[in-house]
Amino acid sequence: MSNRGVVRKNEKEEENLISMVDYVRVSFKTHDIDHIIQNVLHINRDYMTEKPKGFYGYIGTWEMDMIKVMYSSPDDERGILIEFSGKGCRQFESFLECRKKTWFDFFQDCLNEKGNFTRLDIAIDDKRTYFTIPSLLEKAQKGLCVSRFRKSDYNGSLDIGDGRLGGTTLYFGSKKSDAYLCFYEKNFEQAEKYNIPYEEMEDWNRYEIRLKNERAHSAVGELIKDRNLTSIGMAIINNYVRFVEEDGPEEKRKRETSPFWLEFIGDVKKLRLYTKPQTDFYEKSRNWLKNSCAPTMKMILEADRALGKNDLSDMITDAELQDKHEKMLEAYLTPIHEMVV
Amino acid sequence: MSNRGVVRKNEKEEENLISMVDYVRVSFKTHDIDHIIQNVLHINRDYMTEKPKGFYGYIGTWEMDMIKVMYSSPDDERGILIEFSGKGCRQFESFLECRKKTWFDFFQDCLNEKGNFTRLDIAIDDKRTYFTIPSLLEKAQKGLCVSRFRKSDYNGSLDIGDGRLGGTTLYFGSKKSDAYLCFYEKNFEQAEKYNIPYEEMEDWNRYEIRLKNERAHSAVGELIKDRNLTSIGMAIINNYVRFVEEDGPEEKRKRETSPFWLEFIGDVKKLRLYTKPQTDFYEKSRNWLKNSCAPTMKMILEADRALGKNDLSDMITDAELQDKHEKMLEAYLTPIHEMVV
Numbered sequence: 001m002s003n004r005g006v007v008r009k010n011e012k013e014e015e016n017l018i019s020m021v022d023y024v025r026v027s028f029k030t031h032d033i034d035h036i037i038q039n040v041l042h043i044n045r046d047y048m049t050e051k052p053k054g055f056y057g058y059i060g061t062w063e064m065d066m067i068k069v070m071y072s073s074p075d076d077e078r079g080i081l082i083e084f085s086g087k088g089c090r091q092f093e094s095f096l097e098c099r100k101k102t103w104f105d106f107f108q109d110c111l112n113e114k115g116n117f118t119r120l121d122i123a124i125d126d127k128r129t130y131f132t133i134p135s136l137l138e139k140a141q142k143g144l145c146v147s148r149f150r151k152s153d154y155n156g157s158l159d160i161g162d163g164r165l166g167g168t169t170l171y172f173g174s175k176k177s178d179a180y181l182c183f184y185e186k187n188f189e190q191a192e193k194y195n196i197p198y199e200e201m202e203d204w205n206r207y208e209i210r211l212k213n214e215r216a217h218s219a220v221g222e223l224i225k226d227r228n229l230t231s232i233g234m235a236i237i238n239n240y241v242r243f244v245e246e247d248g249p250e251e252k253r254k255r256e257t258s259p260f261w262l263e264f265i266g267d268v269k270k271l272r273l274y275t276k277p278q279t280d281f282y283e284k285s286r287n288w289l290k291n292s293c294a295p296t297m298k299m300i301l302e303a304d305r306a307l308g309k310n311d312l313s314d315m316i317t318d319a320e321l322q323d324k325h326e327k328m329l330e331a332y333l334t335p336i337h338e339m340v341v
Numbered sequence: 342m343s344n345r346g347v348v349r350k351n352e353k354e355e356e357n358l359i360s361m362v363d364y365v366r367v368s369f370k371t372h373d374i375d376h377i378i379q380n381v382l383h384i385n386r387d388y389m390t391e392k393p394k395g396f397y398g399y400i401g402t403w404e405m406d407m408i409k410v411m412y413s414s415p416d417d418e419r420g421i422l423i424e425f426s427g428k429g430c431r432q433f434e435s436f437l438e439c440r441k442k443t444w445f446d447f448f449q450d451c452l453n454e455k456g457n458f459t460r461l462d463i464a465i466d467d468k469r470t471y472f473t474i475p476s477l478l479e480k481a482q483k484g485l486c487v488s489r490f491r492k493s494d495y496n497g498s499l500d501i502g503d504g505r506l507g508g509t510t511l512y513f514g515s516k517k518s519d520a521y522l523c524f525y526e527k528n529f530e531q532a533e534k535y536n537i538p539y540e541e542m543e544d545w546n547r548y549e550i551r552l553k554n555e556r557a558h559s560a561v562g563e564l565i566k567d568r569n570l571t572s573i574g575m576a577i578i579n580n581y582v583r584f585v586e587e588d589g590p591e592e593k594r595k596r597e598t599s600p601f602w603l604e605f606i607g608d609v610k611k612l613r614l615y616t617k618p619q620t621d622f623y624e625k626s627r628n629w630l631k632n633s634c635a636p637t638m639k640m641i642l643e644a645d646r647a648l649g650k651n652d653l654s655d656m657i658t659d660a661e662l663q664d665k666h667e668k669m670l671e672a673y674l675t676p677i678h679e680m681v682v
Contacts, residue, residue, distance in 0.1 A: 140504060141504045141506065142504050143502070143503045143504030144504070145504075147501045149501055150500065150501060151498055151499070152498060152499050152501050153497070153498045154499070155495065155496035156494070156495055156496075157495070158481055158482055158493050159492060160481060160490055160513070162484045163481060163482045163485070165482070
């Protein structure tokens with residue numbers, strides 16, 4: 001197995017259903033970036049890189065790969081924004097783990113500093129596959145879904161040769177709204193991404209809960225209260241979407257919940273927040289070098305040998321590390337506990 | 342009927358199947374923008390506006406609403422790019438019509454100036470609806486589509502309340518490739534856009550042929566040869582996609598084409614290029630004013646009356662027209678034949 005997180009058939013996983021924090025955006029109405037990095041991230045800023053660019057109107061970023069802290073100009077009320085993508089969440093977990101802290105502690109730190117959460121994604125990986133996404137779509141098309149959402153979007157692909165379905169994605173609620181669910185077939189996505197035949201992939205559904213603005217902020221409040229995911233997973237998935245039987249009362253809300261959904265929700269109730277800490281800031285570049293550049297390096301080395309030259313080693317000696325390389329190397333060589341504050 | 346081009350039920354259309362040029366991008370390896378505007382667009386540059394911005398690496402744009410001509414810096418081999426969006430194509434048709442010219446003449450002008458076509462979209466509007474898009478998707482899923490494309494993507498939406506389908510879109514071929522087809526339900530798109538109940542919309546499918554780079558350029562060559570769309574519509578739709586019967590030989594390529602598809606292709610063969618010239622450069626702003634600002638204007642006027650003030654009229658007197666307003670007004674007030682060169 002490669003270290004890309006791709007899971008092929010027959011590779012055992014301990015848990016069938018795991019949940020993770022998958023995206024975080026939290027803003028602070030302050031311009032004291034040292035204070036936020038020290039008291040919220042607890043990372044030594046010396047190991048981070050500054051870039052004179054940001055998104056969403058922020059003018060600069062302090063970052064360690066996908067862990068990003070953006071700042072605005074002193075007269076801009078935006079203040080500071082912490083953003084972790086899915087990868088950034090995994091990387092931040094290595095810092096949490098080192099400090100023997102959890103996401104709940106991070107959320108609390110944010111609230112202590114009057115942070116305002118504007119985005120929170122929770123992802124649930126389902127490797128048992130309680131249902132298939134196309135079957136869920138079919139049920140929704142038959143009107144067997146009871147939901148507070150009015151609309152569902154979907155997309156998918158098929159092999160024209162034999163009509164076989166590729167990955168299907170199903171959304172509950174509008175992508176523009178402050179709360180929606182996205183259910184998709186992670187195995188197809190991974191097969192596509194890494195060019196592996198579908199047949200070799202194990203079953204793997206991914207359910208994502210995407211919350212914005214007030215919805216994100218209040219979900220964090222709930223999470224801290226219980227210090228587990230039960231409330232939020234349940235509150236969101238079960239309160240928003242329920243699949244019912246075809247038989248029963250005319251009014252579908254009064255019908256019984258389908259057994260497959262009951263079983264799924266029963267297990268969602270037991271979910272704990274899972275962490276998969278990653279410290280591959282350096283690994284990523286190393287793998288890129290290995291995969292994309294190694295053949296060329298080898299070719300040059302062979303030419304050097306044949307011609308009695310030192311082209312490759314000269315090239316390496318003469319190269320200048322960019323700031324990001326210095327930081328990456330430093331982060332790689334520094335035990336993580338030395339980077340936390 | 343509004344002037345937005347929305348067609349509700351029971352409004353007669355003369356033709357069931359019409360085709361249009363729906364996107365054009367053509368580049369010229371010259372920096373002589375006066376020459377291109379004069380000899381390819383045949384529009385008097387005095388009626389166009391210059392903007393110090395462009396896309397795809399171009400640094401500036403001369404435009405008349407959606408008719409755009411971008412230029413690069415003198416040392417940049419990009420040269421000049423003409424781009425018409427769907428709306429731009431309709432607007433350009435008013436200039437063609439005025440000069441008693443057709444798209445074929447424009448294409449010929451481009452080739453005379455060594456233009457290189459990098460995008461060409463042909464759209465076919467089907468108001469008879471030879472088939473429904475969801476039924477086509479179903480057939481493709483049953484493996485009843487014979488195609489040179491390997492993959493088909495689709496997306497759609499449904500009403501969770503009753504499972505009813507919203508608009509479905511079906512692609513043949515990859516959106517990243519140089520040739521693909523996009524079939525969608527224009528009535529649903531329009532209903533969504535203008536917030537009209539689906540039930541009030543007449544049937545309306547839209548089939549788009551999207552060609553890039555060499556595919557776009559050679560299609561233009563074909564178009565000029567025949568001076569009609571038959572070759573291209575047929576060459577593309579029929580050669581790329583064919584729906585066959587469930588019964589017949591095991592190998593589906595050998596099966597008979599389904600009657601519904603034969604009938605559709607038969608009519609595509611007879612297609613002529615349709616034009617819908619539009620001269621609404623000014624109308625657009627006027628409608629925006631009417632729809633978005635008129636209530637506020639009225640409110641202020643009423644306050645003025647009650648208080649004996651002249652706030653609204655002062656506001657109008659004191660306003661300064663931006664360059665774009667001047668141009669729009671000029672274009673609106675100038676008979677189109679005075680703008681062509």
